Amino acid sequence: MGQKAEGVMLWGRLLAADTLAVIAAIALVAWLLRRSEARLAWLSFASLAWCLFNLSDLAPSEAWATVSAQIALLYPLLFATVGLAASLLQVAVARKLVAVAGGASLALGASAVAFHTTEITVIAGLASIGVSLLILGLVATRAGRQVNVFEKSLLASIYGFGILATALDVWIDMQKPSLGLLLSPYAGVMLLGFSGLVILRHVLANVEARDRLNETLSRRIETTKANLLASESARRSLVIDRAIKLERERIMREIHDGIGSSLVAALASAERQGKDSTTAIVALKGALTDLRVAIDSLEPVEGNVATLLASLRYRYEPELRKSGIAIKWMVDDVPELEWLDATSALHVLRIMQETISNSMGHSKATQISFNCKLALMSGRPGLRVEVTDNGIGFDMNTPTRGRGRNNMVQRAEALGAKLDVLSSPGDGTKTILWLPLIRKPALDAEALQIANRGSSLRKTPRASGSGSSAT
Incomplete structure (x- = not known):
């Protein structure tokens, strides 16, 4: 391969690594702001794992045993990738199981560094890729109901391609290191970029749902407020009506016991006086009837x-x-x-x-x-x-x-x-x-x-x- 081609490929791999580092940083900051979004934490962890895996191949052979370094970083990469896929597909996984799998990946990575000269390390790494593909298929079959078939199939395909790309890179480094053609840097950018888009879509959907919920709550609040105002107005009307009723009864009682009693007494006195008070009797009876009619008009009808x-x-x-x-x-x-x-x-x-x-x-x-x-x-x-x-x-x-x-x-x-x-x-x-x-x-x-x-x-x-x- 010519020197110019090697330079282009080197810059491409560096650009892919930088892109993965940026994705990891953005996802980490977003997760710190929204701790409830576990998908952001998985995205940050997976982006960092892919970034380190790609950088391992760029180190001088004197400082790194290239294949062993890739195998050592392969286990955390596979663990983070499968964990991110499970999170995106909304598959519930017990925390204890996640902790055990994470500890096992770190232990396997450490053993790959310690036994980098043995062929069993490479075999174990390649075997772990097969196991990861099986786990990915199982996770895809247990995807949540909210994930549609197209999204589930596309995500499983991209993740499967990314994991297979890592296996191909390990094989190239073992068999034809001079070829220099690696797929994992670009597969990682594609895989994690797609994951970021999926998360962004879910976040936007959640924001839209929250806005709709806020709008619904606002309408309910306005309706409740209007009902409360109507209830308060009705209550005040009842209080006013009761006050008017009590005042009306008081006036009726005062008229009856005051003016009414006086007219009745005057009428009785005039009747005792006989025929000389006929005109007064008629006038008093008329006045008493007028008073009673006025009192009747105050009665609530x-x-x-x-x-x-x-x-x-x-x-x-x-x-x-x-x-x-x-x-x-x-x-x-x-x-x-x-x-x-x-x-x-x-x-x-x-x-x-x-x-x-x-x-x-x-x-x-x-x-x-x-x-x-x-x-x-x-x-x-x-x-x-x-x-x-x-x-x-x-x-x-x-x-x-x-x-x-x-x-x-x-x-x-x-x-x-x-x-x-x-x-x-x-x-x-x-x-x-x-x-x-x-x-x-x-x-x-x-x-x-x-x-x-x-x-x-x-x-x-x-x-x-x-x-x-x-x-």
Whole structure:
């Protein structure tokens, strides 16, 4: 072989050794940063073993017995190569077995140096290559499920080629040392470079899986956070609702025990005075009924108009019976109105109260009918509440002296509702209140104020058991 060719081959082997040294250094640093990645430790160890094996052939023959040195370094190389293959193929190996195999490779390497002149050393080295190939085949058959068939076959083939290349180099050094053509340096670079790529692919796959897991955890955290915020909001709403309920009960109790008791006492005193207090008795009864209706509006009815009407019936039925007026009840089981709070409930009760008072005081009716059912108005769903009497009725075109009807209209506007009063002489009176199932979000606040102010300004005395003015 020419001198130039020998120089090229020498530089190629040195470059391969340097490449293996770099791979060993990078893998070692990576393993120190990620101790849980045993594959990196095996890659560093195997790269170092291959690097030393290739360098042994470059040493002067006076300092090294070339074949013996290669045999001595062959055992750690085979041990590291098979261990790296098992790690890449995800084959579980007991630590004790790894320790025994590692100790045996070092012992065999030391014996090769001590008995380098004997032929048994070379034979043992070549035999160890055959054993390593058998172990490599066994490891390939026990590869983990996550390793696909193509990757397993390619890795086993490359590792088998690398081990066979070492055997060929040992044979060339024994039989034709002048040939100078060695395959192990390049086979080692190919084997370990491929191993590095496999490890890199697994690391990147783990990073991608970790990122997906982090993203999933982030979504779960956001969902949990949103659920916690919703739960906290619901809890606060419950606390606020309970506080409102307790305050409502306190106000109802104070009104009942305070103003209510005073009115009852005044009514009892007026009744004891006889006929001279008839007007006062009527006024006190009307005021007491008004107070009870106001208290009823504070009761939580959960948006149930039927319950609200039932409470009004309960308050007025005794007075209606005394006045000779029968009740016809035709109230259906209707949906609840979510917007019907205490203020809105009081508006509904006051409208109905005005209607009942007019029937009791002016219509000379003998029957009042209550009707409540679902009805559409201009395509919007709602509840139609009707109160009808069979009294004498009145002329709708005749001007009225009181403010009762105007106050009813203002209260209906404050509710976002529609109010119609229909009557004619001799045909009785029908009051229709249409309440929307879903109220528009922005109601006229001024209408609420006007309705409340109109109610507070209306002080017309009641007559014949009723305190409402004539409609």
